[in-house]
Amino acid sequence: MTDPAIDAQSPEALLRVVNPILRRALKTPLGGFLGDFMLIAFTGRKSGKQYSIPVSAHQLDGELYVVAEAQWKYNFRDGADAQVSHRGKTRTMRGELITDRSTVAGICERVATSYGPKKAQRQMGMKFRDGRLPTIAEWEEAVDGVKLAAIKLTPTA
Template sequence: MTEPAIDTQTPEALLRVVNPTLRLALKTPLGGFLGDFMLVAFTGRKSGKEYAIPVSAHRLDGELYAVAEAQWKYNFRGGAEAQVSHRGKTRTMRGELITDPPTVAGICERVAASYGPRKAQRQMGMAFRDNRLPTTTEWEEAVTRLKIAAIKLTSKA
């Protein structure tokens, strides 16, 4: 069996150390220097619990996206309000969960291409076989297998 073209590479131990620091820094003016990241704070749909998740910030066509395979993404199904701290500013935004595999694959493919293979792996928390950009077909397979979704964040008017 061949190794998948795309897999996750989330070092849990590292995240336990880095995430608390990012949570604090992204809410301050220091967050202006951390443009590759954002803090998405929201209330759980079912639990009512408050969450603050540091994630990579991806820009496509002037729009802000998060790409995630983690379960917290489902809190944005049907749309949800979030406080987004990015580039040293916090603003109220609306997050919309995108789960359609071809659409998510297209977003992932464009995000990865905008970074190049080395930075894309780091920013997206993924490993690409042979350290090359995956094809559209490989993205579609990975989106389905890993349950990757995108969250589009738009300013509230």
């Protein structure tokens, strides 16, 4: 059996150190210099718990996306508002969870291609087998295997 083409496991120890720093920085004017990242603050759908999660910011066709395998993504099923701190500004945005296999694979493939293989792995928090860009079929396998999904963020009125 071969290794999967895409491994989406986050380095937990590194995140425990980096995330608190990003949480603070992204809410300040310093966040303007951290355009590759954004902070999403939202309320849990079922728990009512407040979350504040630093994530990579991905832009496609002028739209802002998050690609995630983490369970918190399900809070955006059926849409949810979030406070998004990106490029030094915080605004209310509507997040819509996208789980359709081919749509998510297409978003991931386009995001990865826009970065190139080395930066894509870093920005997307993933490891690509052989250091090359995955194919659409491999992205589709990752949607199923690691439960990748996308969240599209749009400004509220």
